[in-house]
Amino acid sequence: MKKVENVVCTGCALTCNDIVVILEGNSVIEVWGSCSHGTKRIKELERERLKCSEDDIDTAIEKAVSILASAKKPLIYGFSSSLNRSIEIGLKIAEKVNGVFDSPPSICHIHIPLAKKNEIKNVKLEEVLEKSDFIMYFFANIADTHLRHASRYTIFPRGEVIKSGRESRTVLAIDYFENENMKIAQHRIIVKPGMEIDFLKRLRESISTGKIPSLDELEITLESWAILLDDIKKSTFISAFAGPHILSNIMSREIYRELISLVKAISATGRESSLIPLAEDLNSMGAALIPYKLLGATHAIEFSNGNPIRNPTTTNASSKLLSGEVDAALIVGSDPYVHLPRSIVKRLKEIPIIYVGERKTIVAKISEVNIPTAINGIESGGTIFRIDGEEIELIPFIKPPEGIESEDKVLKKILAKL
Structure with missing residues (x-):
């Protein structure tokens, strides 16, 4: 048998590079360290050839x-x-x-030209791991799509600056419905279809002014918003991730523009920020x-x-x-x-x-x-x-x-x- 280390997993677009594969001749016997998506691709794709x-x-x-x-x-x-x-x-x-x-x-079709036009800085996942103390998930469920996103890069690992890992990171999850993503988030917000742009505008204004906006038609209490705003004020590096659920909306491009405006508003407060699309396929x-x-x-x-x-x-x-x-x-x-x-x-x-x-x-x-x-x-x-x-x-x-x-x-x- 032969052990191959540091294999790049092709189970999703995260391409985790810490996978170990055990070979016998030209056949894969075992896969260590990958999620179920990666294991299935490496071990079972041969059967579906x-x-x-x-x-x-x-x-x-x-x-x-x-x-x-x-x-x-x-x-x-x-x-x-x-x-x-x-x-x-x-x-x-x-x-x-x-x-x-x-x-x-x-989501990449929307992100690439808008990020270029608005001069959104490219930030590597490794930098998020090392420095980001506030993670925002917009219209995504990484528990379905990018299974090691939280454990490999964003929430659980300990970084150069974020030495305590999970204990030092705050997570905000926003989507149209409750999902597995929200179980690891301190802040969970359900946004009604049609309210996305309005919600993002209010969040942007709140971050810029430090004040709580009108919460009419939003499914969040005054107390919850105040705690969210306080956690944002304490942060130094906010990393946002945009998911494919946004594509179900006919206004997806307009919503993404507002999301970019939010990220720029965060940068304007003196905090580091990033916006990365959760690309769907490899x-x-x-x-x-x-x-x-x-x-x-x-x-x-x-x-x-x-x-x-x-x-x-x-x-x-x-x-x-x-x-x-x-x-x-x-x-x-x-x-x-x-x-x-x-x-x-x-x-x-x-x-x-x-x-x-x-x-x-x-x-x-x-x-x-x-x-x-x-x-x-x-x-x-x-x-x-x-x-x-x-x-x-x-x-x-x-x-x-x-x-x-x-x-x-x-x-x-x-x-x-x-």
Whole structure:
């Protein structure tokens, strides 16, 4: 048996790098230190491996190229769990075929351009661990999505400045409903849908002025608000984390703008502050950040004669599928049946689909071409972006099955043949 230490976990976008894997030959026997998400991915993904739809991978690639080359407006979709190299190649494929590039709905789509415009400082998770004494969770439940967030980075560990760990940190959890997150928070606030902006404005004004605002229509008592404000006044470094529950609101962008205003108001009081999105999938951050760096847009990019066009209401995957404009789809490492409304994804049954991915999914069942790839971070290496924008290197520790190549190599072959 062989012990591999300091493995980067690919169970979520936290990419914890303290995992230990026990191998016997080319098989994983045990996983130590990971959460249930990480353990399941490392130990069980092999059982769910996608099978090639053709006799061999090269034949499947040829068929995929034929579909894309004959399409007038193909959709290039997914990449939220892909390597950074794959995302870059995906953009090049979309440009080559005059297609539409899009990724699953993500809080990162909103965060990246607004944080850039408002000059929100990038803060690493390690700095939060070492220095932050007040943690704010907005519209998130890390107990469902980022299981080691509190134990690894934000609440329980002892840091350079926060030497007592949990005893020295205050936690505020805000959401539309009670959740597991609130069990570790001293301050818990339920916000009614439609009251998000009003609530954030009152909290911002209260922090700026030190006074308690009108609490009409808010489900919080005067005493609770006073204690919250007192704890904020005692803090020196406030770290805010924004979750995906906000995406269920049609005003999500406006709510996020107000959240950024709140963080800026905290900084204006002389306290350090940060705002980090709780990216949903392994590389949701990269799937948004790379297009933004290269083309100035996080998602929903349509190419016409090689030129990128972006109008969020008309160039996104949902709009293009609903209008019937896209006549083929290349889906990489994601499942639109999970992310998009049923009324929209049913349109996929009307067009030829190429699915490139590690495991069986719902969309794979209706795909004309299925091309299996090596498992990112386990069988193939590369880089991804963590939730705080830090680039993380994934180092493989086992070999993929014979004939199975990495995701980026498959996409590179498709691009070369177009």
